[in-house]
Amino acid sequence: MYTSHKIAENIKFIAKQKKVILKNMLIECGLNSNTMSQLHHRQMIGADRLAKIADYLDVSVDYLLGRTDKPEVNK
Helix, strand or coil, X not given: CCCHHHHHHHHHHHHHHCCCCXXXXXXXXXXXXXXXXXXXXXXXXXXXXXXXXXXXXXCCHHHHHCCCCCCCCCC
């Protein structure tokens, strides 16, 4: 089972590794500034928003979901 809180933690982890400021990422992805807050408060976001974040961070959606520990995108 996927939890929004775990997804938020995965996003924060990879963003920190890549020195990405979350606020800037959300703006550049065209997402609401409260997207991360929604995840932390156990509200799941849509697949389209999750895909935008994954693309921006250059990781797979599966990585953000916690389905794999390999962040690489299958190309």
